Amino acid sequence: MPCAPCWRRARSRASVPIGSATGSTRCRTTIRRSWSRWPPDPGPVCAARAFGARRQCGAARRRRLFRRPANAHILQRADGRPLSSTAGAPGMSKTALLALLVALAAAVAAGGGVYLWRAGDEAHRAGATRTTGKALIGGPFALVDHTGKARTEKDLLGRFAVVNFGFTNCPDVCPATLQTISDALELMGPAAQRIRPVFVSVDPDRDTPERLKAYREAFDERILMLTGSEAAVARAAKAYKVGYNRMKPAEDGSYMVNHTALIYLMGPDGGYITHFP
Template sequence: MNRIYAASALALTAALLGGIGLSILWGRANQDEDIFAQCRATRVAGGPGDIGGPFELVSETGDTVTDADIITAPTLIYFGYTFCPDVCPLDNARNAIAVEILEEQGRMVTPVFISIDPERDTPEILADFTDNMHPRMIGLTGSLDQTSAASEAYRTYFNHQEPGEDGYYLVDHSTFTYLVFPEHGFVEFFRRDDTPEEMATRVSCFMDAAS
């Protein structure tokens, strides 16, 4: 009887070890398939493929553009609004500094600002905002349907608060910055506490891996 139990235990142990081995091999295989695995500092539920996608918006010059027109190089995308009192200016200034650091290294990255407040953010207002941030920053707006579709594609959140007596209102919104490549789509996001230097280092890693 003891021999039967021992044999069963050995068989179970072998099966467990085999399963663990397969899991390790599967994990390594998946990692090998991800050319950006060594660069990633974040995880996305469902994988990177669940974020991003095509959009049609209006640029700060008044032209209708698509994602293919805008994402022609590594691109940092931020969703916000120009009337934002503090968060958006700080985040986009940080993104601009990261882009400048990369540019000094000979790496060209496009900073993009997409409005989630199109009723107030006209192309002219966006142009003033982006020009003050970085000469190559692109501002995008459009109809509420267009900007909402772009926001939904990138799984961002926003909510317009009730306006006050003066008609002024705030917009609650998520504050991630997204790194997108024309060939690979979305690859990474950055949080508010990431410094320009940290962003530049991680973006460089992704650019090296993509080349």
């Protein structure tokens, strides 16, 4: 059975009489059939249909995509309170998740070239953005990972990199996006071995390697988490055209960080391919 919003919309469409003022001459069966096809934007109504699981309602799909990690106690709001839930967080849309899977799977299977461009076309139709030429996104950086090991842009070469920026005190968008990337890696199966997921903190004062290591336990273990000095993070953010700024602290000293919330897909050569909202 479809979820309630889908059922109501299907019922309202089926109730349109043949030859009505709308000019439609399709029978009720045809109308119902057209609704069962992939909607142009599944959104929060019934995202499961976009993946072919038509008997699973959208609510169940959302619970799986944005499930609360078992150790979510390490995710805290800026005021120090624990994150209540990642369910329903804005994060990356399910359409964009599909776009990410399409682009990554095609890129891994083909190894680049025209197939990557076609993958970009599919991703663009599903919600991603692609440029017509090589964008000036990406470049040199010198950071440290969650183990304290020094990392540079050379560590991303040889695999497709999925790069996004955020901070561990982010209450919703960052954990939801990382969970979506984790789910995408799981759905890709063995093909995910050619992917290097990267999370760069824009809050180096609080996001030490130790904190990133604890934060990473809530998500896929293949995610490389990076931090560094204020200057090093600023250089990395500038290379990826990421803007961020620290908000005015609260009375207790806690603060939030506004930042660009995009996911960048980079090629094995370090070149920009596309990005996702």
